[in-house]
Structure formats: structure tokens, C-alpha cells
Amino acid sequence: MCAEAPYPDTGRRFLVLGLGCERGTPVGEVLGLAVSALECLGAQPEDVFCVATLDARAEEPAIHAVARHFGVSLVTFPAARLEIETPRLATPSRLVFAITGCHGVAEAAALARAGEASRLVLAKTKSAHATVAIAESFQPLAAFSCDADCASSHFDSNPEPA
Numbered sequence: 036m037c038a039e040a041p042y043p044d045t046g047r048r049f050l051v052l053g054l055g056c057e058r059g060t061p062v063g064e065v066l067g068l069a070v071s072a073l074e075c076l077g078a079q080p081e082d083v084f085c086v087a088t089l090d091a092r093a094e095e096p097a098i099h100a101v102a103r104h105f106g107v108s109l110v111t112f113p114a115a116r117l118e119i120e121t122p123r124l125a126t127p128s129r130l131v132f133a134i135t136g137c138h139g140v141a142e143a144a145a146l147a148r149a150g151e152a153s154r155l156v157l158a159k160t161k162s163a164h165a166t167v168a169i170a171e172s173f174q175p176l177a178a179f180s181c182d183a184d185c186a187s188s189h190f191d192s193n194p195e196p197a
């Protein structure tokens with residue numbers, strides 16, 4: 036199930052999980068795919084800096100669940116912003132473009148959030164209804180701004196019981 040990583044593992048990282056999914060994809064499928072992708076890299080959960088996706092998936096419960104699982108922010112981008120990343124995609128898709136308006140969701144979202152000085156370390160990997168890709172940033176992402184091109188939500192990884 037592991038897609039071939041284009042670069043060797045370099046140790047501790049700032050990783051961005053790019054996610055895409057069909058509407059209503061079960062939480063277990065998306066979370067399992069994300070966890071499996073990290074295992075393919077030999078990465079640790081604490082290496083995940085954030086989760087990124089297309090703004091049309093901003094309300095998908097499964098994507099929110101992944102961000103909560105890792106205790107990180109969910110960042111979303113409009114299709115026009117993701118389309119800018121097309122030259123850096125390992126697996127651009129005309130079909131994805133026809134549906135979303137960008138040639139890739141998971142890879143493009145990961146790269147968009149990780150910044151210009153980033154690289155894909157895991158190309159798009161698929162399950163039945165979801166995709167994941169992982170980008171590595173070479174700058175401290177806490178200081179990296181989304182500017183006006185993305186929206187961010189923060190999730191409390193230790194919510195108070197109701």
C-alpha cells in the first residue's frame with residue numbers, strides 16, 4: 036500500500052498530511068490511511084505539523100477526525116491555490132481537475148501548506164474513497180503564514196468532557 040517515497044527518510048521533520056476524500060467517507064478509512072502513510076515513512080505522529088485539504092472538504096467529519104487524532108490544525112485551500120502546485124505534483128490528474136478545479140488535492144494541499152521550500156516525501160496514496168500525501172517542510176512551520184490563501188481551524192487535542 037505504500038507509495039514509493041521520492042526521497043530518503045532524514046529523521047525528525049515538519050510533515051504536512053494532505054488529504055482528499057469523497058463526501059461521507061468513513062472516519063476509519065481516512066484515519067487508517069493517514070496512519071498507514073506515516074508508518075510507510077517511518078515517521079512518528081509528533082512529526083505531523085498539520086492536516087491540509089481542499090476548502091470544499093472543510094466540513095468533512097473524517098478529515099476533522101484526522102486533525103483531532105494528531106492534535107493539529109486543519110488548513111484548507113481554494114482550488115485555484117492548489118492548482119498553482121500542479122508543476123510539483125507527482126501524480127496530477129485530469130479527472131481530479133474535472134471534479135475539483137485542481138489537478139490534485141492531497142499532494143497539492145500538503146505542498147501548499149508546507150511552503151515553497153518543501154518536497155513531497157510520500158506521493159498520493161489511495162484507499163477506496165480517500166487519498167493522502169505527505170510533504171516535508173524545511174522551515175519551522177509555526178512561523179509560516181498562510182496569508183489570505185488558506186483557512187485554518189485549530190482542534191483541541193484534549194477536549195473537556197461534556
